[in-house]
Amino acid sequence: MSAHAVRTEGLSMSYGDKQVLHGVDLAIPAGEIVALLGPNGAGKTTTMEILEGFRGRSAGSVSVLGEDPQTAGEAWRSRIGVVLQHWEDHANWRVGEFLRLLHDHYRPFGDAWDAEELLAAVGLESQRDTPIKVLSGGQRRRMDLAAGLIGRPELLFLDEPSNGLDPVSRRDFQELVAKLNRDLGVTILMTTHDLHEAERLADRIVVLIGGRVLAEGTVAALSEEMGERAEVRWTEDGRRRIERSADPLDLIDRVRARCGGTVADLEVRRSSLEDTYLAMVARALAGETLRADEEDEADPAPSEERR
């Protein structure tokens, strides 16, 4: 059996005469959380819909849990879970009855999640008898997640899962997603525009731009590929200093020697996914190569921090 939950080779898609995916190759290892990032219109939702079997493709091969989503049957569908960006059906149904109905639908295909247990797992026990239309945004996303989980999927697709949630609900939701992966081993492919969310949750990042994979790897590997530098801040001669360095330990040693052995208010921050992503997209838009310059530039003089 393939160790990859998802594999695509040369995946291409056109809407009429407009080509929106140009030979996308993906390899998503089973058990990982992978975040698909990219600007609006990059082709993320189209890719997800093809992998979910909701949309055909124009060319290329696709394997999801070992089958082609275009031809796979209901048994395969019960092994995947889908949480769409928006869906507005069943507004008058109550949360508990909706999950019970889904449970009955999935039961013939295996060990469907009991509706009561699932309500508890996503923290919606108090909303069991609440009509879906009056749920808050955060409760609604939890219910969407519960609906995606009912068949105990091996692979879960999340399209902008925490969009519109307040910071506390967002954090709770992210913890729930991380727990599903950690405790139940669910492979997760998610799209998000929240780079902190991607950095927090994802084992691996895929950046799509203009329907092509621009970069793929762990946050650390992408940062290294882009030649991103850590940011070092300290106080020297009563002034706050800030400098970026590829070798922060060497920089700190030099500052320490200058300051007589101690460095005041020292902070070191590695480049964030946001720094890397923005640099990557800017370079791509400027038509530059992704590789950082081979030549090692001398570190610029430290600047003073803006207050």
Ligand SMILES: Nc1ncnc2c1ncn2[C@@H]1O[C@H](COP(=O)(O)OP(=O)(O)OP(=O)(O)O)[C@@H](O)[C@H]1O
């Ligand atoms: N049903 C459709 N018919 C025609 N064009 C479409 C259709 N769906 C998407 N597109 C086009 O395909 C391209 C990719 O859209 P897609 O929704 O996959 O991007 P996305 O990366 O998910 O964007 P966003 O971040 O805004 O959700 C866009 O140019 C979009 O206008």
